[in-house]
Amino acid sequence: MPTTQELQDITVQTRRDIVRMVHKVNSGHPGGSLGCTEFLVALYNEVMELKSGFDMDGIGEDLFFLSNGHISPVYYSVLARKGYFPVEELNTFRLINSRLQGHPTTHEGLPGVRIASGSLGQGMSVALGAAQAKKLNKDSKLVYTLHGDGELQEGQNWEAIMYAAGKKVDNIIATIDYNGQQIDGATDDVMPMGDLKKKFEAFGWDVLEVVEGNNLEAIIKGLKEAKSRTGKGKPVCILLHTIMGHGVDFMMYTHAWHGKAPNDEQLETALAQNPETLGDY
Template identity: 75%
Template sequence: MPDINYLNDLVTQVRRDILRQVHKVNSGHPGGSLGCTEFFVALFQELMDRKDGFDMDGKNEDIFFLSNGHISPVFYSVLARSGYFPLEELNTFRLINSRLQGHPATHEGLPGIRIASGSLGQGISVSIGAASTKKLNNDLHIVYTLCGDGELQEGQNWEAIMYAAGNKVDNLIVTVDYNGQQIDGAVNTILPMGNLRAKFEAFGWDVVDIKE
C-alpha cells in the first residue's frame, strides 16, 4: 500500500505531466485535469482492486469509466504511471495517429480505456450496465465512474440515476467533479441545477460530500 508521501509526490508529478501534454500541443483542458489529480491518483494507486495487465472484460477486478473525457491528460498520466502503457507515449498527446487523443477512444486499443467519451453524459449509463453485469456474474468488485457537473444537465443522466436506485445497483460509485464550470461559462449561468446532493438523495442514492 503506497504511503502518503509517495501519493503526494505522484500527484505533483502527474500535474507536471498534464501541463507538459497540454503545453506541447497548445490544446486541451488543463483545468479539470489539474482539479481531479488527487482523485485519479487515490483511485488507481490506493482504492481500486486491479489485476496485472488489462483486458476489456474487467472480470474479477474493480473497473473505472471516465465520462467527462475532456480531462484526458490526467487520465493518461495516471494510466501511464500505473503501468498501463509506457510513459514516453505521453509525448504523443493529441498528435496525428496517436493513441492519446483529446477524448479517450477504444479503437486504438489503449490499455485502461473502456469507453470512448467524445459525447458527454453517457458515463453513468455505461457504468450501470457494467455494474449490473458484475452482479449477474456474481463478481463482487466495484465499478467507479467520474463525471462533470455540467454534463449532469443532460437528461440521460437522471434516467440512469433513477434506474440505478430502482434496481439496487449498489456496486457502483459515481463521483461528480462539482467545480461549477463548463465550457460556456459557470454552470449556474448556463443552466442552474440547484442542490445536487438533494437531487441524488431524492432518487434514492447515498451521497458523501468531499471538500478540500
C-alpha cells in the same frame, strides 16, 4: 500501499504531465484535469482493487469509467504512471495516429480504457451496464465513475440515475467533480442545477460529500466510506468539491482554462509550482 508522500509525488508529477502535454500541441483541457488529479491518483494507487495486466472484461477487479472524457490528460498520465502503457507515450498526446487522442477511445486498443468518452452524459449508462454484468457474473468488485457537474445538465444522466436506484445497482460509486465551472462560465450562470445532494437523494441514491476534494487524505477517506456503503441496496454518489486548475495558481477558480493551453512563459510558471518528482517523460 504507497505512502502519503509517494501519492503526493505522483500527484505533482501528474500535474507536470498535464500542462506539458497540453502545451506541446496547444490543445486540450488542463483546468478540469488539474482539479481531478488528486482524485484519480488516489483512486488508482490506493483505492481500486486491480489485477496485473489489462483485459476488456475486467472480471475480478474494480472498473473505472471516465464520463467527462475531455479531461483525458490527467487520465492518460495516471494510467501511464500506473504502468498501463509506457510513460514516454505521453509525448504523442493529440498527435495524428496516436492512441492518446483528445478524448479517450478504445479504437487503437489503449490499455486502461474500456469506452470512448467525451460525448457528455453517457458514462453513467455504460457503467451501470458493467455493474449489472458484475452482479450477473457473481463478481463482487465495484464500478467507479467520474462525471463533471456541468455534465449533469445532460438529461441522459438523470434517466440513468433513476434506473440505478430503481434496479438497486448498489455496486457502483459515481463521483461528481463539483467545481462549479464549465466551458462557458459558472454552472450556476449557464444552467443552475440546484441542490445536487437533495436531487440524488430524491432519486434514491446514498450521497456523501468530500469538501476538500483536492486533499489526498480527505479523498481516500471519502472513497473508503463510499465503498463501505455499497451492497446495501442503493447506488452511491460522492460530491467531490474540487478547484478547477488546482495546483497552478493562475488557472485556479476560473473556467478560462477549461480548454486552453498555456504559452511558453505560462508553462514555465506552472512547472515551477510543480517540481519534478518522478522524472518527466
